[in-house]
Amino acid sequence: MKKIVALALALAMCLSVLSFAAAEDQITLKIAHIGPLTGAAAVYGMATSRGAKIAADEINAAGGKYKVEIIDEDDTHDAEVAVNAYNNAMDAGAQLIVGTTTTTPCIAVGAVAYEERVFMLTPSASSTAVTADKDNVYQVCFTDPAQGSASAEYIAEHNLATKVAVIYNNADAYSTGIYQTFADKAAEVGLEIVSTTTFTDDTTDFSVQVADAQNNGAELVFLPIYYTPASQILIKANANGYAPIFFGVDGMDGILSIEGFDTALAEGVMLLTPFSADAQDEKTQKFVATYQELYNEVPNQFAADSYDGVYALVAAAEKADVQEGEAAEDICDRIIAAIQEIEINGVTGTMTWSANGEVSKTPTAVIIENGAYVGFNN
């Protein structure tokens, strides 16, 4: 009797070891997503969070080497809150970070992550300050300089306008960064900037800025800003009977999802973005369909960047051969080496990374037509 019990116990032990080994085959990769899930910039944070989750679900369903677990943290687009969110994520055992979504928190979290050796891949924080002097921070999106100069080049190349006005947020690193390179490039390609005005996060009235652009005869207004103030500017311009071309960058993405906003006002607004939801390739269509099914809206560029970001992190982890339960600081340097070697063919284009953390991919412009983003070909 004792023998039988012993045999059974031994068998049970063998089985449990076996089953343990089976689970061991798939390595759990804990990726923290940090972004503004609440607050003024929540549209971006929700988009990156959802994009990351869709990518994780796909990767898990495919059942490859890694099983991705997303740890979602809210930074409310605030530098201090973001550092707390980062600490929470690290306490929860995060190994890699896809985030943070917006620039200002990303600079703050990047500084801590650099000290603690945690690898970050931000989907959408596009300032160069995000990656400057930090070997552990990489971007999925274009940098601000790239956005600013690419916009100026695009406007000149497609003869959209010669007289240009710029309205930017001088309290925001993202906005001023793009403005600077836009201004430099504009001079180079022969665009005349006839009006430059600024505002801050607390501005409620945009009449001076819009009137200045209008009175100086700008044919195109460049808005390197987020969509909330942009919507105010569109409303004000419409009230003044001023209808130039409005040209935005990735922060403009989201203007169609403001509840109660008359999207007719955004008709004809152009923005430079590497992702267009109406692209015909299979990858984009599948991503857009899944996103629509789950969240009942068309994904924007932020969601796409984050989706690609998770794929890039998993590919880099595979290249760096990350093992179960390895600490963030132990894999950081290996991931840094790995990400420079991989090439990701994602929904925002084919991406490679250079040692300074910047991505290389090709920008395209989209235009808002009938309340949807449509690829712009001129």
Added chain:
Amino acid sequence: MIFLSNLVNGISLGSIYAIIALGYTMVYGIAKMLNFAHGDVIMVGAYIAFCALQYWNLPPVLALIVAMLVCTALGITIEGLAYRPLRQAASLAVLITAIGMSYLLQNLALLIWGPNPKSFPATTMMALPTFSLFGGKLNISGVTLVAILANIVIMLVLTTFISRTKVGKAMRCVSEDRGAAELMGINVNRTISTTFAIGSALAAVAGILLCSAYPTLMPTTGSMPGIKAFTAAVFGGIGSIPGAMIGGILLGVIEILGKAYISTELGDAIVFAVLIIVLLFRPTGLLGKPIREKV
């Protein structure tokens, strides 16, 4: 012409500040406390009007009434729950409570209405034409005219109410000497409650006007205009009802002209610099009455 157009924009912004400042100054004048949650009651009023128009499909007049009723109830509740227990406490404690209340309202709004900004249906609320003068060079929006008109009406009604009615008399008594008023049989708590009720109903009107002129609505919508309006109230002489209106309009005009002719980057700095200068020469504000300390 550009100057005129800037002036109109300034008056438009200023009239919104003025209407918020009226609420601030009224509560301060009578209850002698700074209700920093006033800006957030404005935001709640705007959200209620938004819901009334967008979700419940109520006509604009009903939306206004519903928003005023909800804000009145909210004002009385805030006063009763947060400020009344502190009636005997140091004024600093009340001030901190008011700031706490402000954050509480903002975060409640975040919970209820979510973080995404909403665009206030300004044209549904006030289907008013924009008046174009001089061949379209000068545009005066209907909202601006309504705001100015509302200011004048509210100012007149408030002044009459406070100087002519029995409740108004009680309010003046409470303002002058709370202890003595109580001895004379005035119900201080009820008087202050009434003050908050009126102030909060005004906040609903202010919220609707603010969002009709500048249609972005989010949980922080009320905070910056609230602070500017508080500045306007101090500028005009806090506690003085005509002072709040003059202060508000001047502040708006200075802000817009400063932005237009000096620098958009320095707009707010100019506003506050002017405030400091005024307070240096007239510490009680433009229309404030100097109070002599009796020794």
